[in-house]
Amino acid sequence: MSLELDGEARLDLALVQRVLLRDDRHAFAQLMRRHQAKVRAQLRRLCQGDAARADDLAQETFLLVWRKLESFRGDARFSTWLFRIAHHCFLQSHRQLRTTRETSDADKAPTAEPAAAQPLGLQHDLERALQLLPDAERMVLLYHSQLGLSHEETAEILALPLGTVKSHVLRGKARLRDLLQAYQANPPSGVAI
């Protein structure tokens, strides 16, 4: 896959080279500073607001990146590769959590109290509607529509075929619209999520 690198991606690549060639810890710290905000935010979203768990996963992600940096071949953006590792860490932790809570019907329930303040109005409805989507569609929309990544990058992060990502985006959006229209036509009061 050929890749057009913009300034940001080229800077990432230069920092990666410095870490690899000179074992430069300052370059790695700089890489982390550049990306921690988005990675932690995305993990918080995936962990449904559990900030402590998300930060543990973010730390695990960056430690893994330090160990595996040689395997970054530069055929994707560094940020895509990083999100892929973060997503992998999340999935592993999610599976472990599921195993320990197998008896409870925890699939759709939030795993912790949301840390952020509740948004209002349409945004609030959207938050709720997103939680009602099937996991695969919600994940695809999180990366593609909310983080603004391309279909290709989303496919790379989630390890899904490109066609599947595109169809999840279309289906997810259609389902979201239906849910939001239903909310607007008939606003729910005190609906438990």
Next chain:
Amino acid sequence: MTSPIEHDDVFEQLLRDSGPDPVPDQGFVDATMALLPPGRRRRRWSLIWPSFATGMGIATWQLHDSALLAPLFQPVTSGLWPHNLSLLLVAVISVLLCFSAALLSDA
């Protein structure tokens, strides 16, 4: 009257705006840097000498009976060290070291 979410632009904007807000550092980078294990590179390159010795050992074991090399080593058994044997050894060692270095860099 149409709902705002029926407009593609409004809907897309709504989705983008609902994306996660970036999280401020608040010591995260420093805390994670403190957990990094010491230099990866030294550990990796320290493998080169054991790998080289193992390679040489296997090569000697495989080739010591070879009819091809026997004439070359014959003078050594009688106490002589031919000049071309030194050159051959230097060449073999250089090639092996370069090969090991290339493999380790790739890995």
